[in-house]
């Protein structure tokens with residue numbers, strides 16, 4: 088096999104149907120493109136990650152029939168993150184940001200995804216003994232990248248989000264930083280994930296470049312499960328977990344059929360084997 092793809096859930100809750108659809112895309116891509124599958128538990132946010140959810144990720148995937156070749160957990164990488172942060176600080180690429188959430192909301196414009204575009208208020212400020220996040224200085228340049236499903240993008244992270252946090256006010260590593268370090272250190276060649284992460288890609292490519300990786304992974308962002316009216320799953324629907332279905336006696340085939348149906352891949356929610364589900368998903372790639 089010539090490359091590696093990752094499935095990277097956060098153990099901040101149980102897996103739900105959205106995760107299952109993402110897993111189908113990752114496993115289908117691995118099969119189609121001949122890639123190794125790496126399971127990465129993204130517990131960078133130590134305030135929200137729970138041990139019972141870590142165990143449940145593995146159990147639920149195995150129950151559904153998914154197999155993977157390697158595995159890692161971000162909390163085992165924290166020393167390595169700290170060393171990388173130190174190197175970035177020595178290069179003057181990181182600065183503390185003392186802005187409160189309220190100030191961030193009030194003092195910065197927003198992009199089309201509703202995210203703030205940080206205007207660099209704290210860049211060059213005298214260090215204070217006060218709670219702060221750490222932001223990385225992003226270069227003011229256009230990142231050209233290609234999505235294997237959606238086509239070409241040209242985005243400037245400086246204009247899209249501005250300097251972004253790599254550590255939050257509580258000292259937790261951010262998703263953006265952890266994922267970039269891991270994608271580099273774990274030699275990930277393909278990233279397949281939901282469209283909700285589309286806005287993260289240019290800034291991740293920019294950060295990886297700063298960290299020394301100039302050949303970013305290939306990206307594909309898949310459609311999300313929507314409700315009957317075409318809206319993203321509500322919080323209530325999301326909180327309905329695979330674990331609850333298992334406990335209610337629902338079979339993996341029934342669950343797979345339901346996710347295929349909700350994704351518009353089959354016309355009725357009939358039970359489906361994992362093999363059939365992967366075959367159908369593969370046609371979307």
Ligand SMILES: [Zn+2]
Pocket residue numbers: 183184185186207208209
């Ligand atoms: Zn600030």
